[in-house]
Amino acid sequence: MLKQRGSKAEIETGSDFSPKFDGDGLIPAITQHAKTGEILMFAFMNAQSLAKTLNTGTATYWSRSRGKLWVKGETSGETLKVIEVKTDCDQDVILIRVEPQGRGAACHTGKRSCFYRSVEMTDGETSLKDTGGEPLFDPRKVY
């Protein structure tokens, strides 16, 4: 299903999908809400999870901590329906645009997005401010 990588020009301007996996066989995958544009999460895919994502239309990653294929939402019900799959100029990153299912909480904390905190700078000191709204489920009751 995936093509061999050609020259730089072919990779950047061609129509062959030839994603570049790193030394561990992984490629970074950004997940974005297809309607709101909000970044929901970031994870890695291997060739198998990328093929499964494309074939099933449900976002599937590779869990580095558990060392196994990870159908997002398998346990929580918070699956992600794939609307569009994109790649970048050198085809070493995947961007999937999705419609969240279930309660619409992509993060294991119950938040809509994993990116629920902003970095603030005051007098050269950093701190985090929660800008992500209330959790949509109680993780203690789901996992």
Added chain:
Amino acid sequence: MLKQRGSKAEIETGSDFSPKFDGDGLIPAITQHAKTGEILMFAFMNAQSLAKTLNTGTATYWSRSRGKLWVKGETSGETLKVIEVKTDCDQDVILIRVEPQGRGAACHTGKRSCFYRSVEMTDGETSLKDTGGEPLFDPRKVY
């Protein structure tokens, strides 16, 4: 400027910014247009480039290919003004929301975004379709 990492709960719910760099001292950084929500590019930061991004308000990455600090747009003029810096639940990814300067072409190909192609599936075969519009500059005249 960056804090020591605490417990899982402190990392996920606390206000200390304690980003996790990988074995090479790098953290993935997603760059998003602050107004349109479009994903513009993906690159890595080290502690120095993250600090510089926060202190100068101009997106600065670590170039793995050149092995040096990379002020995005230094050569092309396509710098990225930082509006907001976010991190994810386990603080191992950075999301920066930016206002592109110059001609508004974040990609070295002259395109607005590096993610200018969508993956299409036809009879189990993948191909890429350019959905990114015309380049905003001619890379041969800029680099």
